[in-house]
Amino acid sequence: MDLKYVGKDIPRVDAYEKVTGTTKYMSDLSFDGMLWGKVLRSIHPHALIKSIDTSKAKALPGVEAVVTWEDVPGLNGFGIAIQDQPVLCKDKVRYAGDAVAAVAAVSKEIAEEAALLIEVEYEVLPVVDDPIRAIEPDSPKVHESGNILLHTEIRKGDIDKGFDEADLIIENTYYASRQEHAFLETEDGIALIEEDGTLTVYAGSHYPHRDQLQLSRCLNMPVEKIRVVSSPVGGAFGGKDELTIQPIMALLALKTGKPVKMVMPREESIISYWKRHPMIMIYRTGVKRDGTLVANDVKVYADTGAYASLGGPILNLALESSCGLYRIPHVHIDGYSVYTNNGISGAFRGFGVPQVTFAMESQMDIIAEKLGLDPIEFRRKNILKKGEVAPIGHHITTDVESEAVLDAMEGSRLWRERERYRGTDKNRPWIKRGVGLALSWQGMGLGVGLPDFGDAVIEMDPDGGFIVRVGCVEIGQGAMTVYAQVAAEALRFPIERIRVVIGDTRNAPDAGPTTASRAAYVGGKAIFLAAEEMNEKIKGYASGMLSVSPDEIEIDDGSAYVKTAKDKRVSYEEISSYAIERGGLPVAEGHFDLPTADKAIEGAFGLPHHIYSCCGQIAAVEVNTLTGQARVTDGAVVVDAGTVINQGGLEGQSEGGFVMGTGYALTEDLIIENGVVKTPNFSTYIIPTSKDMPSSIETIPVTNYESTGPFGAKGIGEIGMVPTAPAVTNAIYDAADIRVFKIPATGERIYELLKQKKGENK
Amino acid sequence: MKEFDYFRPSSLDECLKLLDQMRGRARILAGGTDLLVRLKHDMIREDNIVDIGRLDELHGVHVDGGDVHIAPLTTHNEIVESGLCDEVPVLKKACAQVGSPQIRNRGTIGGNVVNASPAGDTIPALSVHGAHVKLKSIDGERTIPIEELFTGPGRTAMRDNEILVDIVVPTIANGEIGFFKKLGQRNAMAISIVNIAVILSMNRSSKIIERAAVAVGSAAPTVIRCIEVENLMAGSRIDSAERLWEIAMKIRDRVSPISDVRASARYRAEMSANLFYEGMLELGVI
């Protein structure tokens, strides 16, 4: 097929507004008579609430409402998977940052002052802060049900036999830190009551329809009476998947009848909301002398913090990818997601997979070196292909371009020329350089057993253009542009005359969450299907207007014509007038069910996935052995993308992912001690700046047509950051001969490792 | 953020009077890059803010005799771009490494000095250049060596009606070389884990060091001069890497840093030595 829009260099449809600052994010909105909301949060990581006295706050002039748990009309609990997080705590707080009460006042300052006037009496409880200790039966309990949110055990083959067959067994423990999403826009928005008594909530999030459902439960209000607008989002990376400020703003709006706005200050955002799960990962991997993997025993402890949210599914996705994309006959995987008082962990780009990939891909490099094998050869020898059995026991039935990705890595400039990047700096011999790589895979979509679908609607407008409606959100990734491209291609219609409406429960149908790398894939596919229906309708009208049968009609570039007589044609403007006369403009719907696996893995909810993406990365690193600091100087990202719909968008995701992964590898660490956040701002929580960027990041797509996706596309939103950390730490090993088991590999940590090694060599 | 009264005097005299009237109850505002962060966190005791931004006499660089005079409102970027400041190269290097372009455009050298952060990047540089600061009040003015200004982290010897009006930096002598190095957690927008400034007068051919100045920041409550190390180097030649290490170790022993989320005390101490070692090798002292 000749493509006009898909795969073409189409500028972002929202670029002009964004670079000129005219885009209105939810935090930019304001309404007449608007109040400001402020949350009173617990300063204790773990405590019983003995009493809450709001009288002084209520008496402060300018205060219009103070709410506590008593004001929650419905279920005082939310959570995507398990609703165990109170909107406002009643008798117990479980992390420092837990919401206890909230105020609406005529100014931000008064709201802040009032919040401080709320008197809460606490009885402090012991802090549960070590996930391994927390699962012991005598540990203090975060929830009455116990501290284990989820325990998943998966066995394949006979692990003991596997280790018996192994010539080499490598055992190590890895630690991955707690990562902050660091989106530009914090959790901000407005809730208001419309004239007809319905509630509208404007707040950036991944999934307006689920926010609507959760709000309906908490507020005891029918979903039809709640409208959620959650797009455009000023960045989220998973951090706005779960509810944040929405239910509290809604309570305040309901109570006052006025619009209530909240904007989280950065520190409150960092302290109070979601983070990537820190994980402790104990790996024991057995291999034969010839490099055949035979056994992998994996134990994972994920610190999910105070509430469930997506802690369970994140653990399971991590476990699915925990053995890498390799053929391993004997596997034992044992994972725990554990409640603690360490803030709250939730969804974050990669959804548990970056952590286990760090562990597994470090194991792979350690083994390759011990056996004297080239790291790519060793991976190739064990790589899983379509039709084979994955480590958790299911067959891979779709294309995962594992071999093509390895080939592209091997052929990349950075790998071919790696000798140029390696070795000791001549003039500054304390600078050591090295190159490392890592491979990753990740399931796309929500997994087996979960409703996973997308709806889209296409309407012709009176001028003969189109409105495309789909519920996913523009989160900065470029979804609107991809949707416009897919619609233009499928409708064979000029892209400038297509308007995309997304992220609004009233104006766009439910297309599922903008997560799990699924928005372009599912939303795009639903649009494609709607477009096919629309094309049929157009052909129907044209056939009536031109008095030929519909099969004789062809459409292109905004007009419909008779195949055999091209000058017999009608424009879409004419079709729209014709349709209006006959009862209304055409509307078409597309519904797409994401294909899922036909057999579930026992005891591992959501597993397996059906479609996988695969990504390999290479990093060139220099280590200053005098300071321990490592710097990533170059990178290459090979990604199994299916058809590339928008090259700029792909590069944005892969470069952004690589840089985010670099921060994860080297500096980012949300430190919590005794339940208290020690790095609550960007002066102490260190994300990379433009001066920390590598000098180049090459994006190399592997473009095998994914038959289920729109025009053959696959999701790539998360995988770009998944293998970065091990690529970087493997490069550090190559450079300086030290093995990093704990990320981030800060200057001080690397320096300590260098010292240890020096000591050993003496 | 608390409420405060805001004053913007239009002359230095007016400013001095204001400060005298409000002894101890006023805080000076220059670029605000430190002060505003503190105000936001309610860390400022004073109820009055005196914005000196309009006092042109406190702005700019000029050379007088053998000294470069840098008025306190001069921003880091202005110093980086000033040809006159080529005569104070180690300071220039320090200013170039402060924060980010935005911070360097807004933040002033006076603010950096009076803020008296142990990690302030210009401070070790000013120290090795032998800088003095001129303080003025309604009662008169006095000039003191920069090191004497600092009495502790965030604390200075300034009286409660004084303002910093000039920073006097002797121009670097012919043949003097030096460096400024900072170790941060990243390459921009980084508070120094440690920083170090060194000036040497070294004979190019014999490599004999005649005189040395070494100052370390972020490794003690205030900037420290490493006099013992300076004396050790004076009149001698560092003929081997081993010898350089020995000297560097004396710096490590001299500092008394703290541990915080950025780094442990031990790492800071070792880095004070290692940055020195790295900088000296890069200077080509051996």
Ligand SMILES: Cc1cc2nc3c(=O)[nH]c(=O)nc-3n(C[C@H](O)[C@H](O)[C@H](O)COP(=O)(O)OP(=O)(O)OC[C@H]3O[C@@H](n4cnc5c(N)ncnc54)[C@H](O)[C@@H]3O)c2cc1C
């Ligand atoms: C993001 C960020 C990054 C930063 N990075 C660095 C860095 O890398 N290195 C570094 O050293 N600093 C850094 N800083 C700190 C700060 O920017 C500098 O110290 C800057 O030079 C302060 O100057 P200012 O004019 O903004 O001071 P202000 O905030 O206006 O004042 C600081 C203090 O000095 C007092 N003061 C100012 N001028 C006078 C005067 N003439 N007489 C008497 N008192 C006076 C004020 O009362 C106040 O107490 C950073 C700050 C931020 C926000």
